[in-house]
Amino acid sequence: MTAPNIETIVSLAKRRGFVFPSSEIYGGLGSAWDYGPLGVELCNNVKQAWWRWMVYERDDIEGLDSSIILNRLVWKYSGHEDTFNDLLVDCRKCKSRYRADKLYEEVGGSGTFSGSIPAGSKCPTCGESDWTDPRPFNTMLQTRLGATAEDDPSSVAYLRPETAQGIFVNFANVLTTSRRKLPFGVAQIGKSFRNEVTPGNFIFRTREFEQMEMEYFVKPGEAESAHQEWIDACYSWFTSLGISADNLRLYEQPKEELAHYAKRTVDIQYRFFPEREEPERQWDELMGIANRTDFDLRTHSKKPEDAEGKRLNPDSTEDLSYFDEVNKERFYPYVVEPAAGVNRTVLSVLMDAYSEKTNDKGETRVILKLHPALAPIKAAILPLAKNKPELVGMAKAIKRSLQPVLRAVYDDTGGIGKLYARQDEIGTPSCVTVDHQSLEDEAVTVRDRDTWEQERVKVADLQEYLLERLKE
C-alpha cells in the first residue's frame, strides 16, 4: 500500500511534525514549507544516503559546496538569463495566471504542449475562454546586492536556479587540486530557487527547494554510454531506498521539452498523483538525468570564437578545456548530470512508506514503513511503567548509551500500546521496552515496526542488534 494521495501525507506531516506550512501564524506564504523535528531528520538522512552512495562509495567523485549567489555573468553565459523561462497565459476574465504547459495538460490538450492553448479551452477558475497569448517569464529569483540604488542594474543578482553552475565555474579548481583524470564527477547538495508561476502540491513544487546534483565529466565519445549507466544507477538508488518499482518509471523527454543545454534527458518519474483517473497524469518528475554535452564548460571558457574570430565569452578569464595526456589532445569534456530534488525524494519516500494496519481491537493504525536508514528516529526506549523509578532509570540509561551512535528517544507519556502506535506512525523501526523482568535479566523487548513481532535482547548486545537492523 502507498498513500492514496498527497493530502494524506500533508495531514500526517503536520500532525506528527515532519512539515509545517511556513509563516503559518501570519497566514502562511503560498508554497513555502518548514521542516519540523522529524522532517529535518528525514531530509538529512536522504542527503546522507545520497552523499554516501554518490561520493563515499565510488572512487571517481569529489564534493563541492559553492555559493548560492554567483556573479551575474555566470547566468548570462549559462543561458539562464535568456532562456530560463516558463510560458505564461492569463485569463482575461478572472485574471488567473497559469503556466501554459500545465494549463494545456489540465484542459486535456493531446500530446506534448507546443506553445498554444487549444481554442475554446475553459479557464479552470471561472469557466470562461478568453486567453492572452502565451508569453515568456524568467523564473530566476532576483535580488540586489549592497546599498545601491533601487534602479542600479549593476546591483542585480540571482539566487541560483540550479546548483550545477557552481560546479562548472569551479571545474578547473577541482581538476587542479584533486589531480583527477577523466572520467570524474563533482557532487553538490544545496538550495536552489525558482520563481515558479504555479507552485503547489505541497513540497512537490516550491520556490525554494534543495537539489542533489552531480556533474560527471567524460570524453565526448563516452557521454552516451555514461548517460545510460547513470540512468540505471539512479533508478536502482531509488529502489534501494525502499521505493517500489511499481511507482517509478523512466520518461524520455521529447526534443521540444529539452532544456537549452541538453542533447538527451531521461527523467525518473514517481507516481505522485495515484488518485488521478487518467494514468498518464499520475506521474511527475522526481529527478532528471541529462547529457549536457560540452555546452557548459565551453560557454564559460575564454577561448571559443565565432566564425569572425571574435571571442564568444569575452568576460571569462579561464579556459575550461581538458588535456588528455595519453592521446595528447585538448577538448571540452562532455557532462552527464544526474539531478534530483531532496524535497521530491522526501515526498516520494513518505508516500511509498505509508501503510495502514488493523490491530486485534479492530483499530486502524498508520505505519510508515520507511527504510530504516531514512527513519528519523531509529529506536524508541519505552519503560513499561513510568511510576517505577528503577524502570525509568534503566530506560534512560539505555537511551543515553545509544545516543552517540544512533538517534534514540525516550518516551513514557502513555500506555505501551499508544507509545508503539506513535512510533509506528513516524516510521521508527524498533521500539525497546524495559519491563520488570529487565531488572533481573538485563534484557529488553525489541518490537519490530512492520511485523509487530517481539524479540528479547540482552542490553549488552542491544546497540549492535539495532545497528544491524538499520542495514536491512
Ligand code: GAP
Ligand atoms: N541542473 C539541472 C536541473 O536543475 P531540473 O530538472 O530543473 O534540472 C532537477 O531540476 C530536480 O530538482 C528535479 O527533478 C526536481 O526533483 C527538483 N526541482 C526542480 N524544480 C523544483 C521545484 N520548484 N520544487 C521542488 N523541486 C524542484
